[in-house]
Amino acid sequence: MLVGCSNEVTTTDGMKLVEEGKFTFAASGEYAPFSTTNPDGTMSGFDIEVGEVVAKELGLEPVQKKFKFSSIVEGVKSGRFDAAIASHTITEDRKKNVNFSTPYYYSGPQIFTRPDSKIESLDDLTGKEVAVSKGSTYAKQAEQVTDNVILYDSDVTALEALSQGKHDAVITDFITGKEAIGKGLTIVGKEILGRSEQAIAVAKDNKVLLEKINKALEKLREDGTLKKISEKYFGEDITTLSSE
Template sequence: MKKLFSFAALSLSAILITGCGTDDSSTGSGSDSGLDVVDEGKFTFAASGEFKPFSFTSGDGTMTGFDIDVAEAVAEELGLDPEQKKFKFAGIVEGVQSGRFDAAVASHTITEERAEKVDFSTPYYYSGPQIFVRPDSDVETLADLEGMEIAVSKGSTYAETAGEATENIKTYDSDVVALEALSKGKHDAVITDFVTGKEAIGAGLEIEARELLGRSEQAIAVAQDNDELLEAINEALETLREDGTLEEISQEYFGEDITADPEGEE
């Protein structure tokens, strides 16, 4: 009888051990996936929370918006929990570079200067800078702004564009705040992403769009020594593009698809 009890106890122990092993292997943590992340089991990403509708802060202090939804969709594809970090835009790239964040999902335009500090994923949306002025302005083109006062967001690529016309450049922590200042009579113009300006006009700001100054590609920034995470993010974006998730998120915020490459094949 004792032998029978001992055998049954051993069998039960084996089942419990096996069951625990199965549970551990399905946690989807960063270490299980082989990805080098800041916190195990999490995808820690940074955004400014000041760039509506791409990222903005809700009443409970959390961020929402197009960038945030994309980041959370990427995290799900990676098998990680999304962990958002609100940070001033001008310091986000350095935060990724130093290992404070796994990635920046903050509408960063791919530039040679930034690519010296971080690696970029494939673009997750396409846009371009545009001039915005008050309705009574005679400004139509960048050349018309020669010597005038132009406002841009701090740390953005738009200061370089504005510098082609003037040295009188004012910076704000947020593109939206710059546009609000413009509508209240400050500055001669603001240069920002055309989608952001379009949304501001739709929200009631008394400003108008003028010359579109080019095309840009926005991507997720990752530390340069984290090749496996970058590859995994690219694979996640490809999946989200193919299954229509990126387009669906874009349609929700903009009523159009800004995630499709305008120079891609039809």
């Protein structure tokens, strides 16, 4: 039995796990349609289903943990969770604290405004009030052009505030914005600011688990499972580069 920073950690077949026989993964539950919180407190969504099928491939029982997005990476690093399956974009800063799997989906940040806004591009956000989610990569993009960055606990609540007349714009994942528009929010998408790779985060000292997750993801891509889950939530396959 090994002792982690926050929990006892069991080694199984070389994997370090929070709990024997279980795959404990974290998500925010505040990032529809990737993870949302159900009335009974459980989470559902694209990320959650990916976590469940990865656990099955690992031969482990899936255990979902809801946690604030801005603190999830630290939770993985400290051993509170086995992994984060929470739409984390692979960045150099995050790679200093955790290791990442191969990407399980591809996306990209986009500017969203109200329909009457004249904002079209990142340069148009100079000096404007821009809302983003705490702990996301979007804050740094906004900070390139404005000092007036408002932080929310989730992208969805930021978009809801924008739709209600608050702030000048929101920067978030284009899929999240697309889903919000489909649910009736009065917002429109403007410039897409690049492409991002989202992956599963694992503690740096948990290399065997990372290897097994990568093998699981490879199989789930090849047998069409990831594509099927993606099409269920988005109507298209966002799990391969060909969808870009």
